[in-house]
Amino acid sequence: METTRFAFCMLLVSLVGLTNGLKETLQHLSLRMFVTPVNCTGNGLISGNGLCDSRPCMNGGECVDMGSNYLCYCPEYVYGNNCENVQHQCDGTCKNGGTCSATGMTDYICQCPPNVGGDQCQYAPCLDNPCLNGGTCYAVDQQDYYCSCPAYYGGRNCEES
Secondary structure (H helix, E strand, O other), X not given: OOOOOEEEHHXXXXXXXXXXXXXXXXXXXXXXXXXXXXXXXXXXXXXXXXXXXXXXXXXXXXXXXXXXXXXXXXXXXXXXXXXXXXXXXXXXXXOOOOEEEEOOOOOEEEEOOOOOEOOOOOEOOOXXXXXXXXXXXEEOOOOOEEEEOOXXXXXXXXXXO
């Protein structure tokens, strides 16, 4: 038995008529649409064809059966005709050579290189290598460091001989 769904035909006619100009706007709203001719009944409604029964919208997208087409409303950070693509929040998030790993739909963790810290690897007291004369920098915490100086050198930055 086919499930019948109804949608307002006037909205569909408007969407179909404006598809070319509306397509970019819809993409910004994470709304994806397959447009085919719309058939309206005398009462301004169309009946659905069960297009959403197969659950074509992925990643939490909502499907709306529009009769001869369907719409996928995608959640934030999800895009594509069927909400098949997820834009993880890793883009440019980790600093100072940190590597981002997605841990969920919008969650991530940064894996920081040695002597770099912070949830986004934003603290790197040794990044500019403040230790002179061959000294090795070690981060003490997110903002402080100490230098291990070679023989015959001392001082905070191994500047004294």
